[in-house]
Amino acid sequence: MPKSIYLINPRSDAPSYYGGEAFAGHGMAPTISIADLATPTVAGLIPSGFAIKLCDENRDTIDLDAAVDYVAITGKVSQSQRMRELADAFRRRGATVVIGGPYASLDPDAVRPHCDILVRGELEELAPQLFGDLQDGRWKDEYQGNRPDLSHCSLPRWDLYPNADTLVCTLQTSRGCPFECEFCDVIEYLGRRQRHKSISQVLLELQSVYGHGYRHVFLADDNLTVYRNRAKELLCALHDWNTTRENGPVHFYTQVSIDAARDEELLRCCAAAPLRGVFIGLETSNASSLKEVKKRQNINVDIKESVTRFVRHGIAVTGGMIVGFDSDHRNIFDDQFEFAMSLPVPIFTVGALVAPASTPIHRRLLSEGRLLMQDRTGVQATPWYTNIQPRHMSRDELVNGLRGLCRRIYDPSCFTARVLHFIDLFGSTRNTVLSALDSRTGLRPVQCRAVDLLHMLPAMGAPEARMWRDISGRLASKPEARDAVAHMLLQYIQIRYMYRQGFFWESPEVGTTYAGDVRRSATLHS
Numbered sequence: 001m002p003k004s005i006y007l008i009n010p011r012s013d014a015p016s017y018y019g020g021e022a023f024a025g026h027g028m029a030p031t032i033s034i035a036d037l038a039t040p041t042v043a044g045l046i047p048s049g050f051a052i053k054l055c056d057e058n059r060d061t062i063d064l065d066a067a068v069d070y071v072a073i074t075g076k077v078s079q080s081q082r083m084r085e086l087a088d089a090f091r092r093r094g095a096t097v098v099i100g101g102p103y104a105s106l107d108p109d110a111v112r113p114h115c116d117i118l119v120r121g122e123l124e125e126l127a128p129q130l131f132g133d134l135q136d137g138r139w140k141d142e143y144q145g146n147r148p149d150l151s152h153c154s155l156p157r158w159d160l161y162p163n164a165d166t167l168v169c170t171l172q173t174s175r176g177c178p179f180e181c182e183f184c185d186v187i188e189y190l191g192r193r194q195r196h197k198s199i200s201q202v203l204l205e206l207q208s209v210y211g212h213g214y215r216h217v218f219l220a221d222d223n224l225t226v227y228r229n230r231a232k233e234l235l236c237a238l239h240d241w242n243t244t245r246e247n248g249p250v251h252f253y254t255q256v257s258i259d260a261a262r263d264e265e266l267l268r269c270c271a272a273a274p275l276r277g278v279f280i281g282l283e284t285s286n287a288s289s290l291k292e293v294k295k296r297q298n299i300n301v302d303i304k305e306s307v308t309r310f311v312r313h314g315i316a317v318t319g320g321m322i323v324g325f326d327s328d329h330r331n332i333f334d335d336q337f338e339f340a341m342s343l344p345v346p347i348f349t350v351g352a353l354v355a356p357a358s359t360p361i362h363r364r365l366l367s368e369g370r371l372l373m374q375d376r377t378g379v380q381a382t383p384w385y386t387n388i389q390p391r392h393m394s395r396d397e398l399v400n401g402l403r404g405l406c407r408r409i410y411d412p413s414c415f416t417a418r419v420l421h422f423i424d425l426f427g428s429t430r431n432t433v434l435s436a437l438d439s440r441t442g443l444r445p446v447q448c449r450a451v452d453l454l455h456m457l458p459a460m461g462a463p464e465a466r467m468w469r470d471i472s473g474r475l476a477s478k479p480e481a482r483d484a485v486a487h488m489l490l491q492y493i494q495i496r497y498m499y500r501q502g503f504f505w506e507s508p509e510v511g512t513t514y515a516g517d518v519r520r521s522a523t524l525h526s
Contacts, residue, residue, distance in 0.1 A: 003135050004051040004068040007043055009036040010075050010082040011057040014382045015498040017349045020058060020167070022497040026456055028449055030059045030165065033494070034218050037170040038074045038101055040156035045127040049135060054160040057082075064089050070134055073115075074101035077185075077356060080110065087114040098134075102189050107357035121145030122175075122190070124153060147190065150175065150197045155205060158212050165446055168253070169214040173202045173234060177222040179257065181281075182293040182364070183322075185356040186222045194223070196230060199237045206241065210250060213444055219254035226257060228266055235269035242273070248442075251483075253277040257297050261306035271313040276484060278310065279349075281320040285339040286332065289325035293361065304342055311344045312427040316484045319345045323405065324353035324398050326391040333401040337408050344422040346415060346488045347495075350406050351383035352398060365389075382502055410495055412463035416470050419488060423474045426481040454489055460496070 015021040020033035039054050046052055055062055064086075071090045075083045080103050087097045091114075100119030104111045112118055117139055119130065126145040133139040158169070176194040177187055197205075209217055225231040242249040256278045260266055270278075282303060283295060290298050307317050321340065323332050340348055355362040355371060365371045370389040383406070390398050408414060443451070458468040471489070475482055 002049045002051060003070065003137075004053070005046065005070045005072055005134070006063075006066050006068040007039045007052065007054045008062060008071065008073045008086065009039045009056045009058070010062075010073065010079045010086055012078045013081045014078075015494070015501050016078060017347075017383070017491070017495060017498065019494060019498070021501075022494040023449065023453055025497050025501075026453060026493075028453060031446060031449060032056060032058045032162065032166040034168045035161060035163075035166045035170045037156065037172060037220055040158050040161050041154075042072065042074065042100075042123060043157035043160055044154035045123055045131070047128075047131055047135070050131065052157070052160060054157070056162060059162045059165050062086065064093060066095075069096065070098055071095045072098040072100070074099075075103055076101065077103050077106070079103065080107075084111070084114045091116070102185070105189055106185055110357075116141070118142045119145065122148055124148040124150075147175075147193075147195065150195045151201065153197060153201065155208055158208060161212075163212045163214070164444075166214075167446055167450060168216045168218050169209045169212070170218045170220050171202070171205050171209060172220045173197050173224070174221045178226060179223070179295075179297055180360075181295050182361040183353060183355065183359060185359050188358045190222065194227060196227075199234055202234065203237065203241055206238075206250065210245065214250070215248055215444075216251050216253070219252055221254055224254040224256055225260040225266060225270070228260075228263055232266055232269045235266075235273045235275070238273040239269070249274070251276040253279075255279045258282070258301055258303065258306050259297050261309045267309060267313045267315075270315055275315055277316040277318065277487065279318045279320065280307070282307075282339075282343075282345075283320060283322045284325065284328075284332075285335055286325065286327055288327035292326055307343050307345060308425055311422060311425045314427055314480070314484075316422070316488070317343075317345050318347045318349065319343065321348045321350045322353050323350075323402055324386055324388060324390050328390070329392045330397065330401070333405045336405055340409050341414065341418065344418065344425045346418040346422055347491050348409055349383070350402070350409060352386035352402055353388055354386050355388055384502065406499060410492065410499070412461075412467045415492060416467045419467075419471050419485060420474050422488075423471070423478050423481045423485065426478060426484065450490060453493060454486060457489055457493060460493075 012019060018034055020031040023029065023031035036056050039056065043052050043054055053066065053068065073083050073087055083099065083103065087099060090097050096117070097115045098117040098119060099111050099115040100123065104118060105120045108118060108120055118141065119126070120142070122145045123130070124145075125148040126143055130143050163169070174194050174196045176191045177184070178192050178194060180187065180192065206217070238252065252273055252275045254275060258280050281295070283298060284290060285303070287299060290296075310317050319340070321336060323336055355365050362371065365388055372387045372389070384399050384402050386395065386398065389395060393401070458465040471485060475485060
């Protein structure tokens, strides 16, 4: 008889920088900010004999009593606690549970007691054996995948996903990164030899995404531009594909490293694609910290000039920021604030340094006796958690300093100052054909929901009302920056919601202006 399988993407253990929890938190329908790629990808690898049910818990309630043969749960470290909770609940009901994905691959010992079948590594070349065994009912306790050639990947099953309630779809064109940042688990899971899908395969997947109504796509590559010739070829293909879409273009977002700013031709290709936003791990202004964790690509780089080059090409930068390196002392929080306020970067993902399982930093700090091993559930669940004992401060000093830094960076006045800095520098190299298509692009219902949430911002308080007036006034002279700023304001709402759920935003400082912060930022911008 045909078998049935229930694919689950659990919610995160806590609201995140990129989550959509703020929608429900403000009384709106559950909304997924960025689509989960794992479950549709796995669904695309399952043979036709299976009945497939897919659930993303960020939108749907999980059916613990689902009448299925197998329950398959995937997830990252930020979902680890919820993964185990769900696996245990299904097993108590007699279900056969499969767990796979990045967390299971990197920390298998933490997952093994909670599942019947553990899948480690990438699934593509392993899928025929795994699903054949599941169909026959003679499965093994554990399967180990390899790092496959990506040129023949199956199309993700977006037809099974809750697309109507998802703002941004996800598409991956490569896996792996050649850099060796000590704290990065990507290179442990996916390798330092970057593997690529063919451009024809990328365009086929993109057409599928487009057919489901998406006009915003996150390219979930670990580093899209690290191989520049391949990146330019891909970006030119995306541009050419976009110019032939009669129902509006797709805008792209991705992850890159700061070295991409050195290549003017590459930046022009990014802008033309069009790439509208990039995440860059800026991490810290402390060069000693960058050296200690082998973040060599950020050393001897003029970060301000490099970021400005992206912005002048019409590409917004989201900056990753970390505190808690061995070279960080108690003054790091003030230094990082000054660093943030010097840049045209409104959105920072601020967090403590953590040591994910299987990474070089995990092995190093374990040997030094500086890892908190009793709690494996909290790593990266919240930005103010760390499993590391810092070298030059206590954990309490790190956590309290980090919370203060988060409050300062997202103080309404300071956030507004960075948005205005961004608007002033923003330049658009948008192709005229794409501009014409933009004017004919309507909004999906879920985007209308995002607009409704955005318009709640002025009612959040007097500082937000001033923010709204100041930013709206500046946009009047730079309307081409409107879409980018709208994304930033939505993220601001999500981040404030996330911080409040962390029980630290509501404090005596809330609603106050930090003495000198905005004055210093004005000096730094000049």
